[in-house]
Amino acid sequence: MERDPERDRLTGRMARFARVGVGLGGAAATFGANALFAGGDAQARNAKALKEALGRLKGPMMKVAQMFATVPDLLPPEFAAELAELQTNAPAMTGAFVRRRMAAELGPAWASRFAAFDVNPSAAASLGQVHRATALDGRPLAVKLQYPDMQSAVESDLSQLRTVLALGRQMFGAIDTSEIVVEISDRIREELDYGREAKAMRLYADFFAGRDDIAVPRPDLDLSTGRLIAMDWLDGRGLMSWKGADQETRNRIARTLFEAWWTPLIQLGVIHGDPHLGNYSFTEDFTHDGGGRLNLLDFGCIRIFPPRFVGGVVKLFRAMTTGDREGEAEAYRAWGFKGLTDDLMDVLHIWAKFIYGPLLDDRVRTVADGVAPGEYGRREAFQVKQALDEKGPVTIPREFVFMDRAAIGLGAAFLHLAAEQNWRQLFEASLEGFSEEALAERQARALAAVGLG
Template sequence: MSDTSFPPQDPERNRLTGRLARTAKVGANLSGAGLTFAAQSLFGGEQGDEKIARALAAALGKSKGPLMKVAQMLSTVPDLLPAEYAAEFAQLQAEAPAMGWPFVRRRMRAELGADWQGKFAEFGHEASHAASLGQVHAATLHDGRRVACKLQYPDMASAVESDVGQLKTVLGLFKRMDGSIDPTAMVEEIADRLREELDYAREGKHMRLYRDMLSGYDFVQVPDLIEDLSTDRLLTMSWLSGARLTAFEDAPQETRNRIAEMLFWTWWGPFNSHAVIHGDPHLGNYQVTGEGTGLNLLDFGCIRIFPPGFVEGVVDLYRAILADDFDASFAAYEKWGFVGLSKELVEVLNIWARFIYGPLLDDRVRSVADGVTPGEYGRKEAMSVRKLLREKGPVKVPREFVFMDRAAIGLGAAYLRLHAELNFYKLFNESLEGFSVEAVAKRQADALERVGLG
């Protein structure tokens, strides 16, 4: 039966009124955190950082939407925030209360027309999953295929633009409190990725891109895009079922190692061959199929397509650290986009590089970090780096570094959860066979052209 109880919706825009309302709401939430910062700056106290972090987390939690998503994102980058901030931000829930059936009907009618219900044999009234930017409903097509319909919440464009402004304020507080990292370029990077996440048509192309890049790996599945039922704010795709990664934490070692190896190729394969990464390391974006013999890869909103030269810098730095060649590491950072480097700054950055590349430097079977729990992965190294950068920095981090670092840490955390033991050195060098920046550039250009992103 067609839905005629709601009038057609005008296309949602980045509306000035929406931005102003959002800014007022978020600003009111953040004002308490700002006052807390001012008080602690004046009066100090051993628990000052912890109190500020708690106030900021509370303010961001009330705000919901994109800014809360950013806070969750920041909590996964251990070299950006002090431990107190990451711990508070990590508690922000990824799940948000779903919007009800009236919203669903309005959204579906606006995207597919008044007869939208007739396009489905069944459509679930309750959301299967709800997050900060949208929610997912299960449905069945007339040919029997089960699909997932991802619906974007209203006024998200306005929310993103207002929240980006508030993000600059929040990171400005971090910079004043810590001073080791200049987050200017990082704000630009996060803002651009958030805007891309609102473009569901682009996400559909990302999905097709990953199907293309991973076509040589028979163990991984990517959803099929249902193009005639997808728009800029509605994404319809085939429904994939599998178990959560955490369900295999107590599986036999061989099974856990197999899952970890599949994760390696699913992430490093596209990066080293096409200069593309899946930038959201959330464990919920992976599902395990069979008895640990396959993977489903989900959620393609946060995909980072790099200039091929950036990958060359990543490989050059790996080889420089492997050979203990300081001059080569200096040149690699410059190729990445770091500016204003000095000998002292590069020595500090190499502490972090040796940690990130650590598992790839040893030609032996090993865990990612023996004796380190997932919540502490990278924390000790990050604290050391931040302390030294306060003395010798700050360092202006290039925007490309943000999601590369975040995703690498997220992948490492997944290995830790699985207690995986692999020869990461061997795997990484296998992924570099035949590597050249020219070959990466051609593969990337050809793949982007095939999926309409060229």
């Protein structure tokens, strides 16, 4: 009897839903016991129970958990620390399975479209794995192949988010997470669309086409589908391997990273929303005096902002520079915060002062003196959460989520490097000629050129 693929997908989805539910059910029991018997370490025990429940799975749900762990203000430190340790790597597909997947995407003669293809992955992550290959014209390629049935797995895991939030309602306090859930769900669904990623890659490649010090892989559309993307292979060393470089080289790395992240936001209204350190590499010849280049990698999580949101970023910087409280309120409203009161403004100012602190200080400095990379933003986030528990509630606007998340990840990268810059001068240089009207025009042209909505 012939197997029904749709039935198999439904069965797999239901089984996954059950596994997640059983794990979270165990966490719920622990939460309940801790509520009864309390104790000073109840939060730590709750956090560990949730981590263990999610850690039994590989793939999308763990990616969701890690996203939550890197959204400032959302989780108490105990939960953030536990969830940040979750590993997103899924078991690699075997060679035989890779061949079947490639045939499903490019047809039975797929191998004839490459001069060489290594069925053993060079890297594996939560939604897919990367293979080295060679194009027929000799170009080295990176080929990202999505795991099978990922859309079904993602939808099952996202549907469990409500359960996670119900279990952890006590840890969110006065913060309404509804918009955060919508935002994270939308971004993960976008990461499944490799066609969209190819367009985002072309957007960044076009934007940095005039710079020799920043490289973006170009997708090979003839060898790509919605679940397979072939692109230029860019050789380089990961960011962490540069921690022992001389101070001037580390400073240049930080300056290049800053420009690669902030300039597209100010000029195009887009950010690279995944702060993973593995998404940046540098060629071996990268030096303090201008040699070498930064490679930007992985364009699955690209957030496009309306010009008014970027205008809010600039307005808040200018308002904090001059002490203009009404200007700050206008910026928060542009970001989507509602029901602003003096008390809520005071709370938001704690976080804004942290994020904008290096940009307001007109001197050469680190982004946060004396702070470890893993602790960057944790103290301030906890202060904000405590204050909101007293003066809230507040709904975090969805557009704020990945902006904040990525900024924290970028700051942590600078701390890993112990880089020193005049961050204010770098930021002001990115603002040259800025206006919301000019941004709207540039953004519309750039997105239309690559077919990205």
